[in-house]
Amino acid sequence: MYLLYTIIACLVSFLVLKWLKKRKHCTDTKRLDGKTVLITGGDSGVGKETAVALARRGAHVIIACRNVEKAEKAVREIKFRSHSLNVLQMEVDLANLRSVREFCKKFLHIEKRLDILINNAGMPGVLDWTDDGFSVCFGVNHLGHFLLTNLLLHRLKECAPSRVVTLTCSIYKYQKLDFQDLNYNLLPFFTYCRSKLANIYFSQELAHITEGKGVTSYVVHPGFVQSGWTCHFSFLFRLLVGVIMRMFFVSCEMGAQTVVYCAVSDEAAKHNGGYFVDCRPATLRPFARDPGVAKKLWEASERLVKLS
Ligand SMILES: NC(=O)c1ccc[n+]([C@@H]2O[C@H](COP(=O)([O-])OP(=O)(O)OC[C@H]3O[C@@H](n4cnc5c(N)ncnc54)[C@H](OP(=O)(O)O)[C@@H]3O)[C@@H](O)[C@H]2O)c1
Numbered sequence: 001m002y003l004l005y006t007i008i009a010c011l012v013s014f015l016v017l018k019w020l021k022k023r024k025h026c027t028d029t030k031r032l033d034g035k036t037v038l039i040t041g042g043d044s045g046v047g048k049e050t051a052v053a054l055a056r057r058g059a060h061v062i063i064a065c066r067n068v069e070k071a072e073k074a075v076r077e078i079k080f081r082s083h084s085l086n087v088l089q090m091e092v093d094l095a096n097l098r099s100v101r102e103f104c105k106k107f108l109h110i111e112k113r114l115d116i117l118i119n120n121a122g123m124p125g126v127l128d129w130t131d132d133g134f135s136v137c138f139g140v141n142h143l144g145h146f147l148l149t150n151l152l153l154h155r156l157k158e159c160a161p162s163r164v165v166t167l168t169c170s171i172y173k174y175q176k177l178d179f180q181d182l183n184y185n186l187l188p189f190f191t192y193c194r195s196k197l198a199n200i201y202f203s204q205e206l207a208h209i210t211e212g213k214g215v216t217s218y219v220v221h222p223g224f225v226q227s228g229w230t231c232h233f234s235f236l237f238r239l240l241v242g243v244i245m246r247m248f249f250v251s252c253e254m255g256a257q258t259v260v261y262c263a264v265s266d267e268a269a270k271h272n273g274g275y276f277v278d279c280r281p282a283t284l285r286p287f288a289r290d291p292g293v294a295k296k297l298w299e300a301s302e303r304l305v306k307l308s
Contacts, residue, residue, distance in 0.1 A: 023254045024279040026261040032059035036113040041121025043074035045227030049256035055082035066093040094144025095130035104151035114155040119145040119166040124229045125188030135185035141195035147305040160214020165262045170221045172197040201294035207273030216272040218262040225255035
């Protein structure tokens with residue numbers, strides 16, 4: 001009898017877990033021949049899977065990464081899996097604003113098109129500082145991408161209709177921005193939440209300022225994904241979280257689906273400035289939809305990165 005109960009309990013748990021991990025695939029089959037896509041942090045996790053998916057559709061894909069050796073290896077894998085030779089890597093360290101400026105200069109010199117920019121790279125809650133003295137989460141996740149997007153905006157406008165897709169996380173809702181302390185670096189989880197909230201405001205304000213100029217902006221929560229982010233933590237943490245990830249988190253390929261959806265779909269294009277989860281528009285908490293805060297963050301970020 002006990003054996004029967006155990007088997008039933010296992011079966012039910014298996015089905016519940018399967019249901020919890022159920023996610024939508026991007027069903028839009030649009031090709032991207034002749035289009036250029038730039039993906040930050042495309043050498044692992046969600047970024048790499050996005051690169052494979054978009055290269056398969058015929059896009060010229062550039063992954064912008066900080067570790068050249070790892071990026072070269074990823075390029076070989078992306079080419080192999082997508083059956084496309086149209087993939088390359090370029091070096092950028094989003095934790096260093098000079099590196100971002102140099103990268104953009106080089107990119108604009110080499111690449112004549114930019115149709116889709118995917119602001120994917122991200123650091124989890126790590127209490128460290130960037131080369132410019134910002135907290136790592138705020139500096140890499142928000143400021144690095146803020147500067148990069150602004151420096152490439154002209155090219156995006158030239159190639160209109162073009163899109164910017166920025167990665168956030170649904171845990172944005174556990175924090176609010178403190179404009180007296182944007183560089184907050186006290187509790188790792190909260191630092192990450194704030195940087196992901198900043199990604200949301202950034203995407204909304206970008207949609208606002210580029211309205212009518214052919215550039216649209218979307219922000220995506222990819223789901224909770226079994227990616228490489230735990231590599232920044234201790235072995236014990238990795239072991240513990242590894243078990244939870246295996247049970248509840250989705251694969252990187254599934255995590256990339258909503259990113260790909262926002263990059264290609266005509267349906268998504270109807271929701272400029274929107275927040276997307278599981279290949280459809282989702283609702284943000286009211287405080288995360290405040291255009292006044294989005295504008296204030298944009299202006300503060302311009303000052304911080306010295307964008308004149
Ligand atoms: N995994 C999840 O459950 C989850 C949930 C919600 C949102 N997200 C978001 O999804 C995005 C992708 O994350 P992921 O899960 O795929 O994590 P991941 O596997 O750790 O990938 C993150 C990428 O960002 C790059 N990166 C980090 N710091 C950088 C820097 N200073 N300059 C340039 N590149 C840098 C990493 O490069 P290195 O390999 O050199 O470190 C890596 O390629 C992130 O924005 C994350 O916040 C993830």
